[in-house]
Amino acid sequence: MQDSTFVIPIIDKWLIYSPLHHLAALLNGAAVSSLRESNSRRLPESLASIKRAIEAEPARVPSPNSGPARPQFVGVIPTRACNLKCVYCGFGASSCPDRTMDLDTAVALVDWWADYAKQSGIDTLEIHFFGGEPLCAPDVVSAVVHHARRRAAEAGLAARFEIATNGCFDDDSRAFLSDYIDSVVLSLDGKSVYQDRYRPTSSGAGTFEAVAANARRLAASSTELCVRTCVTAENAKDLQESTAWMCEELNPSSIDYEVLQPTPESDAAGLAPPDPWEFATAFIRASRVAAEAGVRAVYSAASTDELRHSFCPVGTDTIIASPDGRLSACYLLEEDWQSRGIDLNVGTVDAANGVKLDQSAVERVRALTGCADRCRKCFVRRHCAGGCHVNHSYPGHPDRYDDFCVQTRLIAACRLVGGLVGDEQVDRLLSDRTEMERLALRASDTLEDWDGAAT
Amino acid sequence: MSGGKQVRCRAKVSWAAQSNGLLLMRQDTGASATLSYPEAAIWDLLSRNVGYERVVKIISAMERIGADRAADVVESAVRQWLVDGWLVNGGDDG
DSSP states (O other), X not given: OTTTOEEEEETTEEEEEEGGGTEEEEEOHHHHHHHXXXXXXXXXXXXXXXXXXXXXXXXXXXXXXXXXXXOSOEEEOOBSOOXXXXXXXXXXXXXXXXXXXXXXHHHHHHHHXXXXXXXXXXXXXXXXXXXXXXXXXXXXXXXXXXXXXXXXXXXXXXXXXXXXXXXXXXHHHXXXXXXXXXXXEEEOOSXXXXXXXXXXXXXXXXXXXXXXXXXXXXXXXXXXXXXXXXXXXXXXXXHHHHHHHHHXXXXXXXEEEEEOOOOHHHHHTTOOOOOHHXXXXXXXXXXXXXXXXXXXXXXXXXXXXXXXXXXXXXXXXXXXXXXXSEEESOSSOHHHHHTTTOOOEEEEEETTTEEEEOHHHHHHHXXXXXXXXXXXXXXXXXXXXXXXXXXXXXXXXXXXXXXXXXXXXXXXXXXXXXXXXXXHHHHHHHTOHHHHHHHHTOSOOBTTTOOOTTO | OOTTTOXXXXXXXXXXXXXXXXXXXXXXXXXXXXXXXXXXXXXXXXHTTOOHHHHHHHHHHHHTOOHXXXXXXXXXXXXXXXXXXXXXXXXXXX
């Protein structure tokens, strides 16, 4: 019980949280003390019911698959090329602009996925497109979508497609997305003052008008529109305003806020990630604006409605095909993970030989998803699962909370408390930096280590 | 519709993607036809102004056939759509 139940300070109260029992409660210190010490027969019924709940059989601890690979989806990177020149981009558009996946390779990948899904009892042929900008290789996208739809129909499977795009495409591409793509993840960093500066075309022109126009049209179609916003120290200050604008003007299903990952390019552009304390506050306030509009605000790491053993595709058996036919578990550049001493390659695909999946490599990648040392006593560990394996929980990472941990812990706690008692207690917390630090920097959240201090 | 082939979609023809292909509909007569693959892909690509040579390459990859045979598949489909009235020659009134 005690290593799966956490106690988090919320000003003069304590948040009891047991993710494996789907339990959250806000108690005072005396109640937590009673809960920890007492036999449940001596507790008042309200506390006894909590004690019984956290002593019950927990949900299964999320863990990697075993046996043959069981991908949730197959990722396709048709090209690393891009028609934009985002000032913070570290995805390699400038270093490998011309490589496009061979059409025969793309078809071979789909054939393998259809056969594999059918024989593995996977009911949906799900394919996600990443880039670069996938629509810079439109023929690969078309070939994959049409071939997958055909193979899915033949095999009695559903087909589902998702694409991450910069939103700068013509009417024909937009029509294609509306007709065939289930979910479009469109990058937009706010209103023109940010979007035009952060995400210009390769010739330096602003993209705000074109992207906003495409977003509006997609939102009006049957395709799910998810807006992805890169949050910097600069645009974090306007997060509420830009959220209100996106909700009103674009009407997306969700807005996904991703904190800037520093790159040499972002450094050169003078951009920095937001202060984690300010970001947490800005996100919580923006998420209220979004909720009022019926739009889901997402900061994925702090999403407490899902138990995870990995934050990302790594370790979930997801297979991502690069333009050169390399199969890996991650859509970042190979040199990024190599620089951390990680090998995320799991196989190859080409037209002549089809997919060659290395089971030992799949198992090696699964083993990367064990809990990082700094996560062991953190209440968010079952949700953020240590964050990005390449940029955050890489081998040899510092054994202390970093900015990602701080903002994730704050946001998760605020969402849990808000769900229990509403916004007032959350606002009290977010207006008191000392209390925020007490929550976010606490080395251990376990009930076992709880000392009752500061109540 | 077909790059360099001087054909175009008849007026009042609309189409919608279906799980197993594509549904063509004539709003003036109520006629409809289901296109399965690869014809569904050919129609979709040509209707989105993808150039003829690119369509042939995509069909060649999907069908695992050479470019010449893929060109035959594309041209055969276009001829049939002309016969069936889904397409008209460029200057004809739809």
